[in-house]
Amino acid sequence: MCHGVCVDENLWAAYDTMGPTFKQHAEDSAYNAHYDRPAVLAALGPVAGRQVLDAACGPGLYLRELLERGAEVTAFDASPVMVSLARQQTAGQVRIDQAALGKPLPYPADAFDLIVCALAIHYASDRAAAFAEFCRVLRPGGAAVISTQHPVVDWLRKGGSYFQATLETDTWHTASGDQEVHFWREPLSALCTAATDAGFLIEKVIEPVPAETMRERYPEDYEKLNREPGFLILRLLKPARDMLVNFPGLETGE
Ligand SMILES: C[S@@+](CC[C@H](N)C(=O)[O-])C[C@H]1O[C@@H](n2cnc3c(N)ncnc32)[C@H](O)[C@@H]1O
Numbered sequence: 562m563c564h565g566v567c568v569d570e571n572l573w574a575a576y577d578t579m580g581p582t583f584k585q586h587a588e589d590s591a592y593n594a595h596y597d598r599p600a601v602l603a604a605l606g607p608v609a610g611r612q613v614l615d616a617a618c619g620p621g622l623y624l625r626e627l628l629e630r631g632a633e634v635t636a637f638d639a640s641p642v643m644v645s646l647a648r649q650q651t652a653g654q655v656r657i658d659q660a661a662l663g664k665p666l667p668y669p670a671d672a673f674d675l676i677v678c679a680l681a682i683h684y685a686s687d688r689a690a691a692f693a694e695f696c697r698v699l700r701p702g703g704a705a706v707i708s709t710q711h712p713v714v715d716w717l718r719k720g721g722s723y724f725q726a727t728l729e730t731d732t733w734h735t736a737s738g739d740q741e742v743h744f745w746r747e748p749l750s751a752l753c754t755a756a757t758d759a760g761f762l763i764e765k766v767i768e769p770v771p772a773e774t775m776r777e778r779y780p781e782d783y784e785k786l787n788r789e790p791g792f793l794i795l796r797l798l799k800p801a802r803d804m805l806v807n808f809p810g811l812e813t814g815e
Contacts, residue, residue, distance in 0.1 A: 572684040573661075575733075575742045576619070576640040582737040584620035584646055591771070591779035593680075597708050597792055598626065600769035601679050604706045604796050608632035611674040614698065617662055617681030619643050621650030627677075628654065635673070637666065663687035668698045676705040680792070683709050683744040688752065692759035695797075702801035704764065707756075711768070711790040715746040724748050753795070761797035769794060 576583060587593040601623075605613075609631030615623050618636035620643055627634045628651065637660040638644050644659045651657070658667050662678070662685035676695050685691045695705050716723045726747040733740045753763060768790045775783040785791075 570686050571639070572686070572743045573639040573643075575740055576638075577642040579733075579735060579737070579740055580642045581620075581646065582735050583643075584622070586735065587620065587622055589778075591775055591782035591786075592791065593622070595772045595775035595778060596769060596782075596786060597679055598623065599772040599774075600767065600792075600794060601677060601706055601708050602626055602630075604765065604767055604794050605675060605677055605704075608675060612672065614668070614673040614676045616676055616678040616695070617684070618647050618657065619679075619681075621647030621655075621657075623677060623679060624651050624655055624657075632675075635668070661685075662691040662694075664690070664694075666694045666698055670697050671700040672698050674700060674703050676703070678705065679708045680710075682707055682752070683746070686745065688745070688747075688755040689758060692756045692761065692797075696760040696799055699799040701799055703799050705761065705797045705799075706794060707797065708769075708792050708794045709752070710744070710746075711793045712746060712749045712752065714790055719746060726751060749793070756795060756797050760799065762800055763795060764798045765794075765796040767794035767796065 608627055611632055613627055613632040613634050615627065615634060615636040618624055618638050624634055624636055624647060635656045636647060637658040638647065639659065639661040641659055644657055647657050660666055662681060676699060678695070682688055682691060699705060715729065719729050721727060726745060729744055729746045731742050731744070733742050756763065769792060771783050771786045
């Protein structure tokens with residue numbers, strides 16, 4: 562299918578090409594290590610003893626943090642290269658599947674207490690289906706924490722209509738050369754509607770600021786991200802059954 566830019570629908574292909582270069586970058590980059598991960602882990606809250614699904618786990622940097630915090634973790638990613646890096650990272654301690662956001666996931670209903678999906682939902686061509694699968698595999702009362710690029714920032718960078726879902730392309734200048742990365746840009750309301758139509762309640766909308774560790778390590782990014790948004794985090798709740806009395810539309814899917 563063509564959406565302005567003609568690309569393969571498998572937007573994760575860029576991660577197969579980047580491979581270990583992405584892992585090296587994300588270990589200590591301003592936006593991953595000092596901005597996204599601290600804010601998402603804080604939004605996730607205590608994970609010890611909880612069944613946590615890391616959706617689109619990449620090279621396993623979240624897995625490391627979650628295991629250190631005592632979580633029982635399961636993970637998946639669509640990129641075979643990222644699955645292999647994540648398996649190396651966790652030395653066989655974790656079940657890591659090759660599976661795609663927006664497609665049926667290989668887990669039973671109500672299997673997880675928490676889901677983390679960091680910086681990946683914008684690569685799923687069918688975000689509604691991705692949220693529906695998250696809702697299915699979460700237990701009632703469970704929560705999903707989703708981080709993504711801030712839609713207003715993407716619109717300011719790319720122009721055009723804020724309200725139109727658009728397939729965009731960035732060029733990343735990586736240590737192993739330039740890499741085109743395709744992603745979906747859509748208005749905030751469309752992302753929220755995809756989540757709520759799937760059965761979620763939005764518990765928190767977070768516009769993170771950098772961790773203090775960024776101040777000395779990346780002073781320019783620190784100053785910029787304290788002035789303007791970069792990423793957005795949604796904390797979503799799958800309502801417990803007794804909550805549905807207050808939200809009857811959710812019960813029937815109306
Ligand atoms: C920016 S990386 C984030 C990795 C990890 N969540 C983190 O924050 O360290 C995006 C990841 O999403 C994966 N990805 C892209 N499209 C996907 C899809 N449709 N289904 C599952 N994973 C996908 C990529 O392979 C890549 O590992």
